Amino acid sequence: MNNFTYYNPTTIEFGKEKENKIGDYLEQSGIKKVLLLYGGGSIKKNGLYEKIIISLNKNNIEYVELSGVVSNPLLAKVNEGITLAKDNDIEAILGVGGGSVADSAKAIAAGAMYNGDVWDFFINKAKIIEALPVFTVMTLSATASEMNGNAVVMNEDTKQKYSIASVLLNPKISVINPELMATVSKEYLAYSAVDIISHCIELYFTASSHPHFNSRIVEAIIKTVMETTEILLDDPNDYDARAEFAWAAIQALNGLTPAGTEGGNFPNHMIEHALSAIYNVPHGAGLSVVIPAWMKWYEAQNSIQFKRFAKEIFNEEGSAQGIEKLESWFVKIGSPTTLKAANIPRENIEELAINANSLAIIWGIGKIYSKDTIVEILEKA
């Protein structure tokens, strides 16, 4: 077991009606003025926006609004938020939405306390040393952004989907009311399930040492996500299933599963970022294309763990059967598993591989994941 530091200062306020308390949480944290960040306006239709405003007003929290955050969130919107935050003496960023909103909130929080270009943080040109506090009210569970310090943002000029990570960006408080997630489409539920599973399996398969305890936690998360996804596809209003799904999603990427593992990296995410950077496919849909292909390519490098996966998750004896079953399950829940199904033309594999390799270099795995290797993997998709 590798040495590690575990520190996660985020408070999770989990459960029914907790969104009505967001003003109280901000007030108790000494915040008087926030940037209220959200997406395309669905929160105005379903009444969440009004609840938030009522709670802010009740606690005399001033707010400046910024809407229009899209999935695969854009750097331009982040820069807009940074300008607003600087111009209005904003004390905290309140993101209301899914992972894209939370990620954008974090990037704004970092950028608002920095005199240079926020993109510097994404290309390792500068290190985050301070940030405004972030608060979130989540309407989608997938990225675990609600309880980690990661943010992924898309630079639309350079077609780079890159990330930052700092414990300074961990939300101070995140509100998770599973009821708010009941209106997520079946398509996006499936993509979210794929995303959570991908967070689990990246290190599970690639770490040079992955303690049994971590494997068991990962398997607990995957089993829970698969079980609850199937329940929710049948009945989107099953509160308990929605709640377990949401809480498992958080555990998948809040620092628990990697603690003590050695080595390891996130190749599926790396390759997928190229897919969504160039074709704007939803992150989960891109992942379900990449994962089975990558698993087939990688299996021989860690066949013991692949056999374990097959046995524990699907009660199957062989690695190949485990991969096949996972691929079938992705198809069953409605997430694409081939480039074709995701409407990505085969002839553009080369462009994807160049883009993914440039991220691989930033992540320090450019040698393992050369352009040619990525082409080889994508050809299996």
Next chain:
Amino acid sequence: MNNFTYYNPTTIEFGKEKENKIGDYLEQSGIKKVLLLYGGGSIKKNGLYEKIIISLNKNNIEYVELSGVVSNPLLAKVNEGITLAKDNDIEAILGVGGGSVADSAKAIAAGAMYNGDVWDFFINKAKIIEALPVFTVMTLSATASEMNGNAVVMNEDTKQKYSIASVLLNPKISVINPELMATVSKEYLAYSAVDIISHCIELYFTASSHPHFNSRIVEAIIKTVMETTEILLDDPNDYDARAEFAWAAIQALNGLTPAGTEGGNFPNHMIEHALSAIYNVPHGAGLSVVIPAWMKWYEAQNSIQFKRFAKEIFNEEGSAQGIEKLESWFVKIGSPTTLKAANIPRENIEELAINANSLAIIWGIGKIYSKDTIVEILEKA
């Protein structure tokens, strides 16, 4: 799934040689003077004391020492620490040892900021509203005191072993170097394993609603503890097993396993506290006496979960087989499973039951666990 708040601000510094950094951690936290609290002096024999002093000196951290904390830690020692802390302008409590030292450190931390009698907190007469920061260097894994806000202390005058809980008592930083635990006796390793398993199964069996996800996490912890205990009984120097054991112990009682469960309580701990209060048996040894008896008594009230336990942990089909296998496993690792084996005379069951019932009342379960009921349970032991 029940509403919950999850917040655990403890930093875990896990791994080899991290104890040499304790002075750095204190210094980075702005601490200049600590109360250094430890047990019977084994840390002087094995060199840990010297390492701590070197690190404190290197960082110009002043210290006042208090030794002599015993297992089932005593209120008198806590009061001694409170006086020392108040008289010496102590800024933080540094506990070096096992759960008893960590618990005593927390009680001192709370008492040092309170003008009344610290026992007030234990009998619900006062609420903890501030406390000195606590730091720990752990030499034993069992109680998870290193990552929670709980402390159990024994009032030797009243023979009451009672507890306090507050997030203000969560250690700011806990150092866990599994190497420091390699000298723990086989006996205490077994007792620790029982304690960790007991933390897992209390709510697992008694919660009125226990999400599948929580059950899976609990099962992951139990399987890991059983697997690593067996490895360590064979080879106390197996670092990876020691590390997994230590990390699983923390997850068992740091707030993760209860999150979202409904109802539930800690009856085995409640009854055991009477055993160790009156007979000073080690906590884990007392628990292995109580647990099988309690399980037999309680099984019919939640037979679905008992069947699940038997299947998941022992691959057995029936509740009774699960209980029997657990009892056999306790015997196998060397922890007593009968009052007789723990040298507790049968005729004193009545006295134990009266003591346990008085704690049951404090914990709000005095009606379920009447004196007669506790007698009925203990007779099965």
